[in-house]
Amino acid sequence: MAAPAAERHAPSFQLGPQRVIQMDGSTLVRVGARPSLLQYVRDIWTFRHFLRYDAHARTSSQNNLDSMGRVWMVLNPILQAAVYFFIFGYILETHRDVVNFIGYLIIGVLTFRFISGAVTSGSNSIANNQQVVQAFNFPRACLPISATVRELFATVPTFFVMAVLVYFIGDYQVGDMERAEIVFNWKWLMFFPAIFLALLVMTGFSLILARLVSNFNDVKHIITIGTRLWFYASAVIFSVERFADVGHDWIITVMYFNPAFCVLDIIRDAWLYDGLGDPFRWIVLASWGVGSLVIGLIIFWRGEETYGRER
Amino acid sequence: MSTPASNYTPRRANWMSTNGKTSDGLDLDPESFDEGFGFDEIEEIAWDDHPLTQSAPLVETVDPKNVSVVVDAASKTYRIRSGNEHLKSTKRLSKQVQRVLGSGWSEVHALDELSFVVNRGETVGVIGTNGSGKSTLMKLLTGKIRPSTGEVYATSTPIMLGVNAALVKQISGRENIRLGCLAMGLSPKQAEQKFDMIVEISGLKDALDMPLKAYSSGMASRLQFAIATSVDPDILLIDEALNTGDAQFRARTKKRLDEVRSQAGCVFLVSHSLGTIKQMCTRVIWIEQGRMLADGDPEWVCSQYQEYTDHKSNGRMRSAQIVYDRTLLKLSPLQIEFADGTRPTKAG
Numbered sequence: 001m002a003a004p005a006a007e008r009h010a011p012s013f014q015l016g017p018q019r020v021i022q023m024d025g026s027t028l029v030r031v032g033a034r035p036s037l038l039q040y041v042r043d044i045w046t047f048r049h050f051l052r053y054d055a056h057a058r059t060s061s062q063n064n065l066d067s068m069g070r071v072w073m074v075l076n077p078i079l080q081a082a083v084y085f086f087i088f089g090y091i092l093e094t095h096r097d098v099v100n101f102i103g104y105l106i107i108g109v110l111t112f113r114f115i116s117g118a119v120t121s122g123s124n125s126i127a128n129n130q131q132v133v134q135a136f137n138f139p140r141a142c143l144p145i146s147a148t149v150r151e152l153f154a155t156v157p158t159f160f161v162m163a164v165l166v167y168f169i170g171d172y173q174v175g176d177m178e179r180a181e182i183v184f185n186w187k188w189l190m191f192f193p194a195i196f197l198a199l200l201v202m203t204g205f206s207l208i209l210a211r212l213v214s215n216f217n218d219v220k221h222i223i224t225i226g227t228r229l230w231f232y233a234s235a236v237i238f239s240v241e242r243f244a245d246v247g248h249d250w251i252i253t254v255m256y257f258n259p260a261f262c263v264l265d266i267i268r269d270a271w272l273y274d275g276l277g278d279p280f281r282w283i284v285l286a287s288w289g290v291g292s293l294v295i296g297l298i299i300f301w302r303g304e305e306t307y308g309r310e311r
Numbered sequence: 312m313s314t315p316a317s318n319y320t321p322r323r324a325n326w327m328s329t330n331g332k333t334s335d336g337l338d339l340d341p342e343s344f345d346e347g348f349g350f351d352e353i354e355e356i357a358w359d360d361h362p363l364t365q366s367a368p369l370v371e372t373v374d375p376k377n378v379s380v381v382v383d384a385a386s387k388t389y390r391i392r393s394g395n396e397h398l399k400s401t402k403r404l405s406k407q408v409q410r411v412l413g414s415g416w417s418e419v420h421a422l423d424e425l426s427f428v429v430n431r432g433e434t435v436g437v438i439g440t441n442g443s444g445k446s447t448l449m450k451l452l453t454g455k456i457r458p459s460t461g462e463v464y465a466t467s468t469p470i471m472l473g474v475n476a477a478l479v480k481q482i483s484g485r486e487n488i489r490l491g492c493l494a495m496g497l498s499p500k501q502a503e504q505k506f507d508m509i510v511e512i513s514g515l516k517d518a519l520d521m522p523l524k525a526y527s528s529g530m531a532s533r534l535q536f537a538i539a540t541s542v543d544p545d546i547l548l549i550d551e552a553l554n555t556g557d558a559q560f561r562a563r564t565k566k567r568l569d570e571v572r573s574q575a576g577c578v579f580l581v582s583h584s585l586g587t588i589k590q591m592c593t594r595v596i597w598i599e600q601g602r603m604l605a606d607g608d609p610e611w612v613c614s615q616y617q618e619y620t621d622h623k624s625n626g627r628m629r630s631a632q633i634v635y636d637r638t639l640l641k642l643s644p645l646q647i648e649f650a651d652g653t654r655p656t657k658a659g
Contacts, residue, residue, distance in 0.1 A: 018368040020646045021428055024375045025653040028464040032454020033656070050493035057490060061481040061522070131478075134455050136494040137468055217392075308455040 034304035041297070043139040051142050055150035062154060073157040080113065081106045081165065084237055090174065094238040099178045100272045103170025107268050108236035110162045115202060115260050116227040118151035122206020123223055126214040126307050133308050140307045141300050144206040152199060159195075163188075166271050183274045190270035190277055197289040198263045204292025207300040214307055234260040256280070259288040368646070373428065379546055379577035380429040380452065380469065383647045384461035386422050387447050393417040421447040424461060425603040426645040427596065434578045436592035436609060438585070438616055440623070444601040445581050449548055452579065464655050469579070470544035472536070472571070478523055484534055485519045491538035505541040512567055513537035514560060533560055540567050547575040585613045597638070604638045 035043065044051075063072050085105055088094045095101035125147040126133065126140065133140060171182045212219045235255060243251045255261045262285040266277035393415055409415040422444045429435055439445045450456045451463050453471045478487050488509050492502035510516055513533045523531065549568065572578050582588055588595060588609060595612040597605040599619070605612045615638045622631035649655075 017643050018646070019643045020368045020370045020648060022370065022372045022648045022650065023378060023381075023428075025381070025464065025649040025655045027375045028378070028381060028466060028655045029468075030655050031452065031463040031465050031468060032457060046496065047493070049499050050490070050496075053490055053493050057482045057486045058479065132494065134450075136491075137454070137470075138494055138496065305457050308450075 032305060032308075034301065037298065037301055040139055040141070040301050040304070044141055044145070047138050047142050050138060051146045051149065054142075054146045055153055059150050059153040070157070073154065074161050077110050077113070077158040077161050078165070081109050084109050088237045094242070095177050096239075097241045098239045099180045100171045100182065101177045102172050102174070103166045103182065103272045104239075104268055105237060106162055106165050106170065107271065108234075108264050110158055111264055111267060112231060112234060112236045112260060114151065114155040114158065115198060115263065116230065117155070118148045118199075118202040119205045119209065120223060120227065121151055122147040122202065123209030123213050124220065125206070126210045127217065127220075140304055141207060141297065144210040144300070145203055148199065148203045148206050151202075152195075159191075163271075170272060180273060182272060185274070187270045187274060187276060191267055194263050194266040194270075194277070194285070197285045198259070200289035200293045201259045201285070204289075204294075204296035207296030208292075211300050211303045214303070230258075230260060233258055234264060236264065257284055259285055259292075262288075369643070373430075377430045378428060379431045379433070379466055381464040381647060382425060382427050382451070382461070383464065384424045384426050385451055385458035385463055386424040386460045387420075387444075387451060387456065388459045389419040389421055390416050391419060421601055422451070422458075422598075423602045425598075426461075426647055427603070427606055428645070428647065429577055429579075429594075431576045433594055434572075434580060434592045436588035436595040437579060437581045437598065438583070438588060438595060438613070439598040440620065443598045445598055447601075448598060449550065449579070449581060452548060465546055466576075467545045469546035469548050470542055471548040471550065472539045472568075478531060478535060480524045481522060483520050483522050484515055484526070487523055487534065488538055492541055495538075495542050497541070509537045509541055512540060512563055514563065529557075536564060540564075540571055543571060543574050545576045546579075547571060547577070548579045548581070550581050585617060589613055599635065602639075603642065604635065605642060 034040070063070050066072055068075070085102065089101060089105060095104075098104050122144040125143040129143055132143070167182060167184055171179050173179050209219065209223060213223075233251070233255060240252055240255055240261075243249075243255075262281040265281050266285070269275035269277045425448075437445050437448065447456075449471060451458050452465075452469050454463070454468055479490060482490070488506060489499075489502055492505055492509075493499070497505065510519065513530075513536070515530060515534060515537075518526065518530060523534075526534070549572075580588065580591060592609050594607065595605070595609045596603060597612050597616050605615060615634060619631050619634045619638075622628075622634060
């Protein structure tokens, strides 16, 4: 907060009479001040329609530059899964110790793509939307949240593809892969709470990173590296047990507390192995979800007045 | 804001006139020292003889009910990332480092400290040549950026009407209208109600389903303006760029603008057209080179501004400077004091 006006000096060369205006300021508010946290959350709620519409409009226009349009929303994940299968499953043979490796790989690659995509677009949402930020007065947290929700909307076709692929070719064997029967039952529904919790985690991460990127553009580069690292720490294309073989036990501990790994593990357990997910995974994931959302919101809210500035 | 700066009255008269009203312990009043000090013997020196050194501040108390906007010593210095900043750096080492990194900060002083109080019902014109800091002042008023020093207070958040309402390039005009309405805090129902009005003002009925990137720049700015007018703000800022567009569009906007203006409690109008300013405003603020030069009667300020720009455009820099200095001399520097503990800090 700046010093009160009375402590600053007026220019000395003016001839007009110095005027002092006394007033009661209790009816005024400071323009652009950030509201209290509770009020802030309420404001976000008032702007929920904006948030939803923004996410929806931008998702539906995402692929309209391509001549094949939204087909890419389906085709892209299939191709990606195929590439990873070819390199890691077929050539490098990372499928040791993994039952139903093809399903394992498909779930890993496609779900992680959603997670990293949401965090990346959420963290760039303030920096890339300066126009919108400067033109309208709305709680800025709407942008990172809407970016994450947008990523969810855009990934719905991917999840459909994923479910279909896992059901039909998830237990297909190439070479010496192990196989277990894939059962389609109510346990597949565990996918929804898991994705919901993942969404909370990613919203929290987006809020924190969006403030960082808005203040220091350099963080963008670190995020790119970070998601790469995160990819390998989430057992996307190989099993956790591979680390146990070579004696790096601490990596396993890190993985067990990694929210992305928990999401993947729960979905795999439900879809491939007819389980409900390890309770420990649920606990870790839920605490990440609530914790990061609350902390992210507070961190983002404290920077509310800085997002509109020129850079 | 009882006396506009233009009605320059000798200080002595001012001082006397306020003396009776504000005798609440201000030590500027020699009469109050009289008891027992023998001040009667001392010859009183007329203040008029020493106008520069002996200026007694003119204290006014304003009724908070009338006040709409208070700008309290707000200034703005931008810090911009710049690749050529090392050229100006004086230290050798930091110059080399910045040269290698190709990155640095450059500072732009956009606005010097300025203060003013605007009452309800006033229409304030803001004039100044390009790059003088008008837009920065508008951004400070709407709270988009925070002043480097000082603060801006208002009864409610001022809304800017301009062609800077953001649009998303990939989506259609129709979707942009809805998105813009929602971004301004309207509910979906209200947005639906305003939709026809926005389409009518913009005159883009045939192009609604095209993506925005297919629009010409004129069409886009018409759409932006139409979206921006869909709210009825209490404190309204109108940007000069509204004067763009063809005659047909201008007639439509004028009608809508008059409607919005009549509902607003207080209006700021940024324009280069002195005719518009004189016609609409009850008060004019002239900003030049980041400094407030004048604040008062439209006729007087506009005539000074006209003279200044005439000199400037004809290359008479010294004459322009004289007009600048002369105008600045007449400005009353303003200081704002809030009653104890009522300096606003919270948000609306």
